[in-house]
Amino acid sequence: MNTDKLAPGSIFPEVIVPTVAGGQVILGKAGSDNDHWQLVVVYRGKHCPICARYLTTLKELESEFGAQGVDIVAVSGDGIEKAKTQVEEGELSFPVGYDLQPSQMEALGLYISDPRSPQETDQPFAEPGLFAIRPDGQIQIIDISNAPFARPDLNSILKGITFIREKGYPIRGTH
Incomplete structure (x- = not known):
């Protein structure tokens, strides 16, 4: 079990994942301009109904986050098909990354769980995480x-x- 956690005020590690819409996203790097923040929301995957509700709330607040200069990206360890279904069913318009690898989950200090059964999912997955990252990283x-x-x-x-x-x-918690 990885016990290394990211520290407040540290630079967010460079993690690149593919997105459902095509292309890639660099977690921790807002795409709009140099003044934008990025909100990275790690969700467990398509198998999690609580995640689906959380992503719906995020979708409802997307324009308000945008008005504050915050770009949103959600990411999970799901493969493309599950991630695509998540986007379609949730009618999500913000970028959704997929294929977050266990090594990347560890780099982000996330907790990783094994599935309880094949019906839940078929691979280890990250437990929830949220990071608000300043323009300087x-x-x-x-x-x-x-x-x-x-x-x-x-x-x-x-x-x-x-x-x-x-x-x-x-930034708090840096003592």
Whole structure:
């Protein structure tokens, strides 16, 4: 079990994954411009109904995050077919990456679980994670969970990022 976790204020590691829409996305690098942040949401995979609801909430807040200069990307270890189905069923418009490898999950400090049965999924998968990354690549907010039931409220994350950007609030937890 990997116990190395990313530290607040550290530079987000370069992780490149393919996207359902085609091409690739670099996690931690906002695509819009030099002033944009990136919100990276790691979800467990198509097998997780809690993830589907979380992605729906993220979709509902997408324009509000965009208004605050935050680009969204979601990613899982699912293969293309499951990820594509997730995008279609959720009508997701933000980039969705797939094929996150266990070595990449470890680099992000994520908890990794084995499936309980073949009906759940067919490979190890990352438990939920959320990272708010500043334009300079520094990690402002980290939330890593070992279970699908513990995730940050996305409205609170949005309000927090808004406050941080407006007030120049520092990165916390760096002592």
